[in-house]
Amino acid sequence: MSENAVYGMMAEFATPDAVTAAARGLHLNGFRYMEAYTPFPVEELDRVLHPRRRPWLPIIIFGGAVLGAVYSYFLQYWAAVLDYPLNVGGRPYNSWPAFTVSSFEVTVLFAVTAAFAALLLFCRLPRLYHPAFNAPDFDRASQDRFFLCVEARDRWFDAERLRDIFARHDAVRVSLVPQ
Amino acid sequence: MTQAIDKAQGDGAPLIESEVTLASVSEHVSNLVLRPAPRWWWIGFGLSFTLFLVLVVAAAWLFINGVGTWGINIPVAWGFAILEYVWWIALASGGTIVSALFYLTRSEWRSATNRIAESMMLCAAAPAGLLPIFHIGRQGLFYWIFAYPNVMGIWPQFRSPLLWDFVCVICYVIMSIMFYYVGLLPDLATVRDRARTRTQQIFYGVLALGWRGSARHWANYKTVYFIMAAIMAPMVISVHSVVGLDFAGGLTPGWHSTQFPPYFFFGAVISGLALVIMLTIGVRHGCHLQGVITEHHLNALGKVMLVGSLMLTYSYVWEAFGPFYASDVAERTMFLERVSGLYAGTFWAKTILNAVIPQLLWLPWVRRSEVLLFLISLGIIIGMWLERFVIVVTSLHRNWTPSMWGNFYPTFWDWATLAGTIGLFLTLFFLILRLLPIVSIAEMREIIHKDKRT
Numbered sequence: 242m243s244e245n246a247v248y249g250m251m252a253e254f255a256t257p258d259a260v261t262a263a264a265r266g267l268h269l270n271g272f273r274y275m276e277a278y279t280p281f282p283v284e285e286l287d288r289v290l291h292p293r294r295r296p297w298l299p300i301i302i303f304g305g306a307v308l309g310a311v312y313s314y315f316l317q318y319w320a321a322v323l324d325y326p327l328n329v330g331g332r333p334y335n336s337w338p339a340f341t342v343s344s345f346e347v348t349v350l351f352a353v354t355a356a357f358a359a360l361l362l363f364c365r366l367p368r369l370y371h372p373a374f375n376a377p378d379f380d381r382a383s384q385d386r387f388f389l390c391v392e393a394r395d396r397w398f399d400a401e402r403l404r405d406i407f408a409r410h411d412a413v414r415v416s417l418v419p420q
Numbered sequence: 421m422t423q424a425i426d427k428a429q430g431d432g433a434p435l436i437e438s439e440v441t442l443a444s445v446s447e448h449v450s451n452l453v454l455r456p457a458p459r460w461w462w463i464g465f466g467l468s469f470t471l472f473l474v475l476v477v478a479a480a481w482l483f484i485n486g487v488g489t490w491g492i493n494i495p496v497a498w499g500f501a502i503l504e505y506v507w508w509i510a511l512a513s514g515g516t517i518v519s520a521l522f523y524l525t526r527s528e529w530r531s532a533t534n535r536i537a538e539s540m541m542l543c544a545a546a547p548a549g550l551l552p553i554f555h556i557g558r559q560g561l562f563y564w565i566f567a568y569p570n571v572m573g574i575w576p577q578f579r580s581p582l583l584w585d586f587v588c589v590i591c592y593v594i595m596s597i598m599f600y601y602v603g604l605l606p607d608l609a610t611v612r613d614r615a616r617t618r619t620q621q622i623f624y625g626v627l628a629l630g631w632r633g634s635a636r637h638w639a640n641y642k643t644v645y646f647i648m649a650a651i652m653a654p655m656v657i658s659v660h661s662v663v664g665l666d667f668a669g670g671l672t673p674g675w676h677s678t679q680f681p682p683y684f685f686f687g688a689v690i691s692g693l694a695l696v697i698m699l700t701i702g703v704r705h706g707c708h709l710q711g712v713i714t715e716h717h718l719n720a721l722g723k724v725m726l727v728g729s730l731m732l733t734y735s736y737v738w739e740a741f742g743p744f745y746a747s748d749v750a751e752r753t754m755f756l757e758r759v760s761g762l763y764a765g766t767f768w769a770k771t772i773l774n775a776v777i778p779q780l781l782w783l784p785w786v787r788r789s790e791v792l793l794f795l796i797s798l799g800i801i802i803g804m805w806l807e808r809f810v811i812v813v814t815s816l817h818r819n820w821t822p823s824m825w826g827n828f829y830p831t832f833w834d835w836a837t838l839a840g841t842i843g844l845f846l847t848l849f850f851l852i853l854r855l856l857p858i859v860s861i862a863e864m865r866e867i868i869h870k871d872k873r874t
Contacts, residue, residue, distance in 0.1 A: 276634045276635060277634065277635045278632055280610075281633075281863075282638035282639070282642055282866065283638075287636075287638065287639045290635045290636075298640060298647075302647055317578040320575035321578055324573075325573070325574055329579055336579055339578065339579035340579075342662060343578060346655075346658065347591060349595065349651050349655050350595055352651055353599070353648055354594075357644070360641065363640045364641070366630055366631065368630040369626065371630060382613075382632065382633055383446070384442065384446040384614070385443040
């Protein structure tokens with residue numbers, strides 16, 4: 242296996258604390274291209290691995306909500322005031338109190354749709370193939386084991402040194418993952 | 421503080437049995453869908469599907485002959501189709517209440533029951549969506565309610581509560597599917613990783629979209645799930661309130677009341693909770709989930725149902741007080757007819773089933789008894805059906821003037837439609853039970869982890 246066909250070095254841990262400690266240790270050693278794979282969210286881990294996360298997700302969802310509000314109110318305004326004005330009980334054509342209900346529903350629909358789309362976008366899904374799946378035992382990442390992968394593109398990537406560090410943090414198994 | 425609340429909710433029963441581990445919960449729940457179906461599943465599915473075929477026949481008969489096959493006529497022009505639509509959408513709303521509202525309160529008992537509740541929501545939305553289409557008479561033209569540019573040059577009436585209701589329900593269903601799917605993603609990945617046959621690997625592999633559970637995935641997932649829950653909770657309140665507005669917007673005695681939106685929402689809480697409890701008890705035994713669904717959960721659900729019953733009782737009191745406080749003769753005539761007339765039995769039955777019997781839930785041993793909980797829930801579901809009957813039919817049968825008085829007698833096809841929609845619901849639920857993990861495995865793992873720490 243040539244050097245450039247390696248995706249990274251994957252270590253398997255038995256507990257969330259062990260994987261968090263290992264991630265923290267590697268971060269202190271200068272490693273930056275790391276990703277952890279866990280069966281449930283481990284909050285400390287995310288703070289170690291991605292310390293500077295931008296709040297884009299809520300902003301996109303809010304943008305979706307604004308779009309939905311404008312779209313749905315305008316649709317009703319267009320239909321009831323501009324395109325087909327109809328006098329109902331002497332109410333004004335632009336009877337906004339009656340338009341708020343549908344506007345609210347469509348607003349939240351757009352917000353949730355934006356949230357769903359943003360989740361897929363930020364998780365880079367759907368992506369059925371990923372090199373991480375090549376790691377031995379990786380099917381347990383969705384069950385009861387905690388994995389940490391240092392990617393080969395990291396400037397400090399060195400297989401021997403990583404084996405040492407992982408071993409010091411009680412890794413159950415360490416293996417090289419092909420691309 | 422949340423822990424203290426959780427302890428109080430469970431009255432001391434454990435949230436999760438101590439022998440359950442990360443590996444065992446992943447294995448057990450995914451085996452439910454990966455292993456061949458047990459015999460009770462085939463029997464249940466077979467019976468449900470047979471009942472569903474009744475709906476197919478009833479719908480075909482309706483399409484051929486028109487709504488005259490039902491007992492509806494002027495003045496009682498809204499019959500079973502509308503009251504059952506309200507009934508089903510209320511049952512559906514209960515699923516979202518358990519799932520979204522109690523996610524926001526960080527109630528840990530919600531994690532083992534939320535998938536059951538959300539699945540129930542989607543299954544109940546199917547009959548709720550069909551019934552109004554059946555009701556409109558010219559079923560092929562239902563799409564006229566969509567706001568779309570058309571050659572007729574007209575638009576739907578955006579000022580009408582009936583249109584609001586349509587917008588609510590369609591938005592609600594689409595949002596619920598997305599909420600459901602986001603919650604499912606990590607579990608689909610677990611099932612994919614445990615699948616051993618090629619077909620299962622491909623099926624769940626594609627459904628899981630390549631979810632890896634990376635730290636980045638989880639961080640985005642948690643943010644999105646929280647925001648979705650925070651949106652779904654007020655959303656579901658709005659959905660059932662607008663169903664109430666369908667009635668409050670009408671001038672019929674017994675409908676034209678400002679309390680209808682919350683009144684209907686309270687009904688959704690109690691009936692939805694009742695169905696969640698019945699399904700939870702069934703799934704708990706059928707799928708051997710006693711380890712993760714404990715007395716703690718049933719106890720907590722029972723308490724929420726009791727709160728629902730108290731809120732509903734409050735509305736019942738107002739409904740009785742209103743006609744006598746106001747000076748409207750028609751309202752009073754209708755109400756007296758409701759409590760002592762032809763349909764008095766339904767009125768008293770729903771009062772007993774929804775307001776009186778649920779008071780038993782004050783007693784801790786009743787909340788711990790599965791049999792009693794199941795029976796009380798069944799009573800509430802029947803009671804809520806009767807309540808919708810009382811609201812829809814008895815209001816219409818004593819309208820403003822005696823010339824607008826008349827009775828409603830359901831026909832065979834009314835009952836067949838009711839049976840058929842129950843069949844449709846159960847068929848869908850059995851399918852979900854077979855295809856998707858019925859307990860949120862990822863959330864259970866989180867709880868097991870927290871449980872081991874403390």
